[in-house]
Amino acid sequence: MNDDLAIRARGLSKDFGDLRAVDTLDLDVPRASIYGFLGPNGSGKSTTIRMLCGLLTPTAGTANVLGIEVPGDAGALKPRIGYMTQKFSLFGDLTVWENLQFIAEIYSIPANRRFQRMEEVLEHYDLVDQRKQFAGTMSGGQKQRLALGCAVLHKPELLLLDEPTSAVDPQSRRDFWANLFRLAEGGTTILVSTHYMDEAERCHRLAILDHGVKVADGAPHDLQQSTGMSVIEVLADDPYHAQTAISTLPVVASVTQLGIRLRVLIPESVSDALGQVEAVLSTHNIKADTQISTASLEDVFVAVTLKPEQQAA
């Protein structure tokens, strides 16, 4: 095992009955980095995270997390990882302070450092004023900060976050990511699943999952460079008819509407993609501005999750 890797998985698979939730997944997560899982609901993100922390037994494959084989010795792994669930899972009928105290005791943080560490977390995650508030009565953003605070209270080497920002506002998400970067700089490895493109873009590395299969893996910038697609942006007054017209072109892999703009993906192997799009628009008498654009992460996502027959087109 490479010491620079926090997680190394090979051929990881999980079946639920007939459904293959995760399909022969290979994963290399470097230490002290933020690694993202991007994918729609049901793409196997949560299942993978649960296998990595020993909650689920893989149907096939192996995983080595922080040098420990899972699910073999999940018990030895627990004190070294922090886990944040999709749904708020702290105790709503305990105060912020009591929740922290419970977590601190469960992780056996020595009594002489316990209170100091709890105060530190309150300060770091801006919860000093909420100290005596019941966790159940807090806002989404506060709950999320508390959940993160509890997950890092024992200073884990690896932090597993399962769609941590699905229930909070954009400002809270920004603050949350600022906290994640600070943790990564401090040496913590972070594995985070999301279905937000802007969040995925912030990760050091990214794996895109689709129906349990890893369809892309790399730094977000590299993924954008190597989609294998030409991206053409079309600015039209009547985007609906423009879309219909462009869709008649057999070489077009996908057309996505963003307001009055259309983003058209055409395989790089097709010559003069721009010309073909302009031609089809003029035959339909649609006025539009067209230009070659660089792929956004959303374009990458669309490109890698295309069905095989569309890619062949």
Next chain:
Amino acid sequence: MKSLSRLIAVTRKEIRQMRRDRLTFAMIFGIPLMQIILFGYAINTDVRNLRTAVADQANTHLSREFISRLNATQVTDVHFRVATVAQLEQLLRSGDISVGIAIPYDFDRRVADNTRAAVHILVDGSDPTIAGIADQLRNVPLEFDTAPKEARMAAIEVRPYYNPERRTPVNIIPGLIGVILMMTMMIFTAVAVVRERERGNLELLINTPVTSAELMVGKVLPYIFIGLVQLAVILAAGDLLFDVPVRGSVLDLYLAGCVYIAANLALGLFFSTAVSSQFQAIQLTFFMMLPSILLSGFVFPFDGMPKAAQWIGEALPITHFIRLTRGIMLREASLGEMPGDLIYLGVFAVVAMTAAAFRFSKRLD
């Protein structure tokens, strides 16, 4: 050491949550008090004043004297006087009376003739207790000679030890302790794990270093204390309201209570690991309660049950606990004289607890 501190953490958390849950708090004191008052006053097998009708067709001096003697027993309370047996039967069927007394025309002659019954007493046999009580009416004297006679030594004399006045609360309350503790304890823990599953806390807990055993024991500990508080409430109420004695050692009683409480908590916890919602957990506890009340000897005598029912009864913790409480409270027995029942409860607690800890997987699959 770490294990102990985690255990304390779980226990502390449970106590904090319990303190804030008003319903739980009400259950601790409300249920025992309500039940003991309800059952203590309502259940009375020493029945008096059964509604009675008389059809006195003889209407002689002797028959009238007989009726007044019947009334003097206080077992019957004559509400109606009718003319025919058919009318008695009608009143019996409609439920207006429980006992009908038919005195035939030739009552005086029948009294003299020892071979024929002089009086017919019609009893509502649909209620077994009433039938038993009415049997006492057989003992009412029935003779021409009303002069006082020398008291005759009975051939067989029954002396009810431990409850000479045959007061019902004395019989009911030691068993009621078992029923109340079972109900509250089992419900407390039956919902304990599944509630955390429903609220999502479990997914967090199973990702921490806390072990199944620590979690299970930590959840049970505070409730043992609560069970002992309940035991004290019941004993105090039994003493103050119904004068039910604790003749044996109170310490023995608490020791037995401790083990019995643990057995019920462990069983509840096991249920909690086996179900997927709080509703199912409550259903399962009801499934346990009915046999516990009916087959434990609390209401119906254990010896009267068929073998198979007795085996089921023997398997239930409450059967053994009721034997212990009756023994300690009424017969002044010590635990040492009834080791089998205590050992069974202890073994039951340990087995159920172990099963719960194993059943509670730290995995999701």
